[in-house]
Amino acid sequence: MSVPAAPLELEGARLAYGPRVVWSDVDLTVRPGEFLTVLGPNGSGKTSLLRAILGLTPLSAGRLSIMGAPPRRGSRAVGYIPQQRLIDPATPVRARDLVRLGLDGDRWGLGGGSTRARVDALLAAVGASAYADVPLGMLSGGEQQRVRIAQALGTEPALLLCDEPLLSLDLRHQHEVTALIHAMRRERGTAVVFVTHEINPVLPYTDRVLYLAPAGHAIGVPDEVLTSSQLSALYGTPVDVLRSQGRVVIVGGDDEHVHHVEEADE
Ligand SMILES: Nc1ncnc2c1ncn2[C@@H]1O[C@H](COP(=O)(O)OP(=O)(O)OP(=O)(O)O)[C@@H](O)[C@H]1O
Numbered sequence: 001m002s003v004p005a006a007p008l009e010l011e012g013a014r015l016a017y018g019p020r021v022v023w024s025d026v027d028l029t030v031r032p033g034e035f036l037t038v039l040g041p042n043g044s045g046k047t048s049l050l051r052a053i054l055g056l057t058p059l060s061a062g063r064l065s066i067m068g069a070p071p072r073r074g075s076r077a078v079g080y081i082p083q084q085r086l087i088d089p090a091t092p093v094r095a096r097d098l099v100r101l102g103l104d105g106d107r108w109g110l111g112g113g114s115t116r117a118r119v120d121a122l123l124a125a126v127g128a129s130a131y132a133d134v135p136l137g138m139l140s141g142g143e144q145q146r147v148r149i150a151q152a153l154g155t156e157p158a159l160l161l162c163d164e165p166l167l168s169l170d171l172r173h174q175h176e177v178t179a180l181i182h183a184m185r186r187e188r189g190t191a192v193v194f195v196t197h198e199i200n201p202v203l204p205y206t207d208r209v210l211y212l213a214p215a216g217h218a219i220g221v222p223d224e225v226l227t228s229s230q231l232s233a234l235y236g237t238p239v240d241v242l243r244s245q246g247r248v249v250i251v252g253g254d255d256e257h258v259h260h261v262e263e264a265d266e
Pocket residue numbers: 017022040041042043044045046047048049
């Protein structure tokens with residue numbers, strides 16, 4: 001019996017821009033339904049990892065595969081939720097238009113049910129039915145992000161890439177967005193690669209952490225990776241990991257990281 005292909009696999013992977021090696025020797029297999037949280041300070045190569053998975057930046061050594069195949073631009077196996085960016089208020093594009101763009105007409109046609117019904121179901125799944133026909137530019141940031149998630153859900157990807165999707169969302173919307181992504185991986189077995197500076201909103205959902213840092217990287221369950229000794233080794237300087245009421249606070253190493261973690265408390 002053949003082993004099913006993993007949604008994401010990296011083997012001896014290295015990414016460099018000219019002489020600048022961003023990360024190297026990354027070995028990682030992400031299973032169906034797994035939630036991998038990617039952490040690390042500015043410039044540690046989180047975005048570069050997403051770009052490599054999206055087929056936009058080639059590895060300089062090693063192997064990266066998605067469902068057993070090399071990465072390629074526009075792959076339907078990969079869904080992508082970008083950073084929260086407000087949409088031009090003047091755009092006439094409606095929520096249902098954006099979601100429909102992500103659907104493959106033939107595929108849904110064969111599966112029964114109209115494209116419209118499928119779009120309605122996706123918008124309902126993210127709680128966006130009420131504004132399905134409103135131009136995107138008139139929606140709040142949180143509402144726009146729900147619609148982006150509906151679009152990503154529509155392609156039924158094997159792997160969902162999330163690039164700081166909680167940025168500039170209020171706490172309520174942060175919870176809603178993470179719960180939706182969690183439901184998607186539970187119900188559909190979608191593997192999730194979630195890049196963030198704030199571990200706490202996704203800590204309850206995180207199976208493993210990939211921590212990228214100046215002196216290397218670490219992969220493991222949160223309790224293994226988010227320790228003072230592990231992070232001090234990764235940063236090459238003393239770092240304290242404190243735990244309080246189920247939350248993680250990282251002190252030292254990277255001021256910006258600490259700032260974001262504390263901010264999530266508000
Ligand atoms: N096209 C490029 N050419 C040269 N260097 C680049 C290029 N893109 C990124 N870099 C460098 O590679 C390193 C990693 O960048 P990357 O954007 O992947 O980090 P990041 O972890 O996503 O950072 P941040 O948290 O600030 O978004 C940085 O030092 C950056 O300056």
